[in-house]
Amino acid sequence: MPAMSLAGAMRPADPPGADSQVNRDLLRVMEGISPGYLLLLAATVLSVVAAGGVWIWQVYLGLGVGGYAHPIFWGVYIVTFVFWVGIAHAGTLISAILYLFRAKWRNAINRSAEAMTVFAVLTAAQFLGIHVGRIWKSYFILPYPNQRGLWVNFRSPLEWDTFAISTYATISIVFFFIGLLPDIAIARDRARGLRKLLYTALALGWQGTARQWKSHSRAVLHLSGLATPLVLSVHSVVSWDFAMSIVPGWHATIFAPYFVAGAIFSGFAMVLTVMIPVRRIYGLEAYITDYHFENMTRFLLLTSWIVGYAYGFEYFVAWYSGVEAEQTAFWLRAFGPYWFSTWTMVFCNVIAPQLFWFKRLRTHVPTIFVVSTLINIGMWFERYVIIITSLGREYDPAVWGIYTPTWAELTIFAGSFGFFAMLFLLFMKLFPVIAISEVKELVIHERAHSGEAH
Amino acid sequence: MPALVGIYDAPGPVAECARRLRGRGFTRLEIYAPAAFPELDTALDEKPSKVRIWTLIGGLLGVTTGYAMTIWMSYDWPVTIGGKPFASIPTYTIIGFELTILFGGLATLLGLLVVGRLPYGRFGKNDRAYSARFSAEEFGLVVECRERDVQEVDALLRDHQAKEVSLVEP
Numbered sequence: 001m002p003a004m005s006l007a008g009a010m011r012p013a014d015p016p017g018a019d020s021q022v023n024r025d026l027l028r029v030m031e032g033i034s035p036g037y038l039l040l041l042a043a044t045v046l047s048v049v050a051a052g053g054v055w056i057w058q059v060y061l062g063l064g065v066g067g068y069a070h071p072i073f074w075g076v077y078i079v080t081f082v083f084w085v086g087i088a089h090a091g092t093l094i095s096a097i098l099y100l101f102r103a104k105w106r107n108a109i110n111r112s113a114e115a116m117t118v119f120a121v122l123t124a125a126q127f128l129g130i131h132v133g134r135i136w137k138s139y140f141i142l143p144y145p146n147q148r149g150l151w152v153n154f155r156s157p158l159e160w161d162t163f164a165i166s167t168y169a170t171i172s173i174v175f176f177f178i179g180l181l182p183d184i185a186i187a188r189d190r191a192r193g194l195r196k197l198l199y200t201a202l203a204l205g206w207q208g209t210a211r212q213w214k215s216h217s218r219a220v221l222h223l224s225g226l227a228t229p230l231v232l233s234v235h236s237v238v239s240w241d242f243a244m245s246i247v248p249g250w251h252a253t254i255f256a257p258y259f260v261a262g263a264i265f266s267g268f269a270m271v272l273t274v275m276i277p278v279r280r281i282y283g284l285e286a287y288i289t290d291y292h293f294e295n296m297t298r299f300l301l302l303t304s305w306i307v308g309y310a311y312g313f314e315y316f317v318a319w320y321s322g323v324e325a326e327q328t329a330f331w332l333r334a335f336g337p338y339w340f341s342t343w344t345m346v347f348c349n350v351i352a353p354q355l356f357w358f359k360r361l362r363t364h365v366p367t368i369f370v371v372s373t374l375i376n377i378g379m380w381f382e383r384y385v386i387i388i389t390s391l392g393r394e395y396d397p398a399v400w401g402i403y404t405p406t407w408a409e410l411t412i413f414a415g416s417f418g419f420f421a422m423l424f425l426l427f428m429k430l431f432p433v434i435a436i437s438e439v440k441e442l443v444i445h446e447r448a449h450s451g452e453a454h
Numbered sequence: 455m456p457a458l459v460g461i462y463d464a465p466g467p468v469a470e471c472a473r474r475l476r477g478r479g480f481t482r483l484e485i486y487a488p489a490a491f492p493e494l495d496t497a498l499d500e501k502p503s504k505v506r507i508w509t510l511i512g513g514l515l516g517v518t519t520g521y522a523m524t525i526w527m528s529y530d531w532p533v534t535i536g537g538k539p540f541a542s543i544p545t546y547t548i549i550g551f552e553l554t555i556l557f558g559g560l561a562t563l564l565g566l567l568v569v570g571r572l573p574y575g576r577f578g579k580n581d582r583a584y585s586a587r588f589s590a591e592e593f594g595l596v597v598e599c600r601e602r603d604v605q606e607v608d609a610l611l612r613d614h615q616a617k618e619v620s621l622v623e624p
Contacts, residue, residue, distance in 0.1 A: 020488075020590040143527060151527035155545045163552040171559040178566065182489070182589075189586035204573035207584050210485035214495045215570040218503035222562045226509070230555045237548065440591060441489040448464040 022443055023186060026436050029282045030187070030429055037425065044422035051415020054408050055130055063133040065408045072391045072403040077131040080413050082383045083266070084124035084420070085165070085238055086259075089231055090267025091117025092172060095179070096227035099220070105295050107442065108288045111183075111435040112278070113271050114176045119423040120270075121169045123416050128165075130412060157240040164237040171230060175223050178216070181206050182437040198430075235263040242386065248329035249390035252317065258310035262379060265303035265349070268296055269375035274424065276369045278433065287434050290363045297356045297368055300375065304353035307382075311350065325395050337402060338389045341381045348378020455482070455598045456623060458607050459583045460616035462593040465491040471595055471614035472497040480607065482598035486588035505565040512561020513554050520550030582622050596622075 058065040067075055091113040098106040132138050141162050143152045152159050185206035188199035206212060239259035242250040272293065279288045318330040333342050352374045361367045388403050405413075427433070462468045465487065472483055476498075487494055495503075524546040532540045567573065583596040595616070597607050604621065611619045 019586075023590055143523065149531060151531055154524045154527070154549055155542050160545075160548045160552075163549055167552045167556040170556060174559050174563050178563065186589040189589045204567070206572065208487050208489075208588055210487065210494050210498050212570040212572065213487055213490045214499070214503045215505045215566050217490045217492075217495065218505040219562050219566040222505065222509040223559055226513075226555045226558050226562070229551075233548075233551060233555075437489045441491070444464065444489065444491075444591060448466065 019190065020440070022436055022439050023190070025284075025286070026432050026434050026439070027187060027190060029284070029433050030431070033429065037429075041422065041425050044418040044425065047415050047418030048422060051412045051418065054411045054415075058130075058408060058412075059133075059135055065406065067404050067406045067409060069401065069403070071394060071399045071401045072388060074131075074387050074391060075403060076384075076405045076409040076413055077127050079380065079383045079387055080416055081124050081127035081131065082238060082387075083380045084120045084127070084416065085235065086263035086266045086379060086383075087270045088117045088120035088124065088168070088172070088267065089235060089260070089263035090271050091115070091120075092168075092175070092227050092231040093264055093267065094271075095175060096224040096231065099224045100228060104442065105292055107435060107438040108292045109271060109275060109296070110438070111179065111431075112275055112433050113267075114172070114179060115424065115427050115431075115433075116267075116271060116274065116420075117172045118169075118176050119420050119427070120267075121165070121172060122423070123420045125165060125169060126419075127416070157237065157244045160237045161241055164234045168230060168234045171223070171227055175227060178219055178223065179435060180431055181216070182208060183432045183435060186436055187432065232260055235259045242390075247390050247394060248323070248325040249314075249318075249333070249386065249393075252314065254310055254313060254317070258307070258314075261303050261306035261310065262382060265300065265307055266376060266379035268299050268303070269372040269379070272296055272300075272368055272372035273376060276365060276372075278428070282433075284434065287439060290365070293365065293368055294359075294362045297362045297371075300353050300372070301356040304349060304375075308350035311346065329390060329393050332393050333385060333389045336389065336393065338385065338392070341384045342389070345378050345381040345385055348374040349382060352378070455600060456604060456621055457583055457596050457598045458604065458611060459620050459622060460595045460597075460611035460614075461587065461618045461620075462595065462614075462616055463591075464615075465493050465593060467615040468593045468595050469493040469497040471611060471616070474610060474614070475597060475607070478606075478610075480597055480599055480603075484583070484594075484596040486584060486594035486596070488589060488591050488593070504569050505562060508565025508568070509558050509562045512564075513558035515561070516554040516557030517550050519557065520553035521546055523553075524549050 054065075066077065091110075094106050094113040095110045095117075098110075129135050129138055141152065141159065154160075181203065184199050185203040185208065188196065188203045191199050236256035236259065239255035243252055243255035245251060275288060276293075279285060315330050318326040321327075332338075352371050355361045355367060355371060392401050392403060394400070460468075460471070468485055468487075472485060475483060483498055485494055485497060521543075525541040525543075528541040534540075583594065585594070588594050595611065597611070599607050608619050
């Protein structure tokens, strides 16, 4: 048999020891745990445990442990809920909308932004449970068959919110996982021991065959198409929690686009706040370049103007409507007892981002870090302004009131940051923080073209 | 049947070679790639991926479920408000919309798994040819052929810039 002797001559050579540069650079982030990392992780775990303890105490004693008192029954918990849902918007925007627009620069940041989306939604969802005093009855919001034959009220914005948030959580996890699948396979082929076992299970046998890539591309395209209207709907629905009521300062048609722009604004700011230190610590400057940061700051500038326009327009409508309650509510926002939060919001969200008109500052990393952190603070205060000042100054001055967050609320608020940071820290050590296969797509393209043309 | 594995550095020659091989009647082919490349999507199969049917069915199922559930529940416990219809279609649109996305997205995931033959779908005929090189930066073209065709396929693979060709036993 002559063919068999040929076979002997053509035995496969052992795979070369050298792995691809991209794999080595990006998988290295997952290796080794420094004392600084452990310290940070311990701090986040501690804050989560503290928040959990306070929460159990609150369940035992009741919501009075928070600053909830007549007439303000939506406090820091709802403010923080809206804040985290907003943060969750950047990931899907970057992954889905920029994917549909074929904006290639998204490759450097889409993985971490998607991860932040998932973690922020998980953080936000907890606040619904924390805010509902009787947590053991929270399943009442779901339409399930019961002995009373009673169904939920589908006309209620809170019911819409349940569907919107749970859909968003599910879809962002699916999107995140599908994007991660090829990268888990890369890690699987290089891991040992327990990690090998984990990645083998999670990679679902991914080998990067033509058939797999073809269905993968198609699935990502379809999910982007589905997630794009979804991301716009989620914060719109959150805004209708407010806008569907008749509270002065809430009852406005501008709320949906205003909230969506604010969500994108805060989400991009959070991606920058997190990725600037990560890039520096893990030396990822070759992958996340100043060009990426500059594009992000352009988005911040644009959305800052949309948000600033909404702030101004709210005041205009309050004046133009001639409704006295509206006018009073908005006057008191700026010059009433909560003036501090309003002016913080205006400074952080409208004035500070104007620095990004200058290219020198758009590429100056410390400036970007400071401004994006300010925006995070400002966006939290925006929700504080909307919720607290409006509830505290409704139609009848006899029921006006003042709300001050208690230390219990602030502990749980701090715990939410701990929870988010904890998940992100664990993610960095378990999965590639940059989408390796998408970076490779660019690398291989570039190599092929430089080989042909020059 | 023995299988030949050609190793490549770029997707273009892989796609070209696969087409030539299919033209010559070799149908048991497989391509391994480190990333998604549009030219490889049509190399083995010109038809668009069937994942799209999954998304469509999921989405339609979602929108139907959303409206049907809300409307049925309104009539199952009718609440009379000023003689208005029991079901409020405009507000139910939000539920219908969200469930379209939810069901459509989950069906897309399911479609990816079924059409892409995951999980563990490829631990079958060509699995012996897989190597960690394909999750680095190299491409693999696997051809199953009869003993007497080995030399022809080998020459064809090398003609299309394969940097090495090896034989995997059945």
